[in-house]
Amino acid sequence: MLDEAQAYENSRDYDCCQIIEGAYTVGDAVYEAYCDGREALPTNAEIEAVAKRLLWRSCKKWDGVESDCVAKGEDDAWDYAGEIPGFQEEYIRHAKEMLEIARKAVSE
Template sequence: MSIADDEAEKAYPTRYWSGTRVKEQFSCDTDDLREAYLRGRNAPPADVEVEAVARKLIWRDMAPAWKNVMPSEDCFWNQAEPEMRANYLRDAREMLEIARKAVNE
């Protein structure tokens, strides 16, 4: 199950009719669907998203120095000091928030 699926299941657990394996159903209109889309679009970035961007940023910063031996993308992240990782996480979160803000303006 993906992280998004897991988060959705926690927020809106699957409900079944009492004592059966038949899922409850509800009806919604396009306004409801639009509202759900906007909530997802406006949600703050998840920690997993932030870390994925931070890992890519540190790799792009460090990779040019390793032209002859290209380590994996995880190599630099795993060997970085906690303070360095924290800086990249902060920068990644800021970048994602800037991107989300641009979409919503």
């Protein structure tokens, strides 16, 4: 993450030596903001977006049974899944797990 933040800071077209506070530069602020963004927990909107995609990708095969998914898209499938108790919640749980796995992979 620190290498990515440094590369991002170096790629920006600004006067990285401009002083904001004392010896704190614009480049320092960009570096810090990049790291803060990478370490931030995923938002509910991000989690739901991943859950919707997981659901949509599995739409043709629910419970191991081939089906003709009546949903026309991710949102339609998500709305349909909301009619089945616990179905959306299970995909949200999987989405949280996947996002946590991804976070660990990039931070190690």
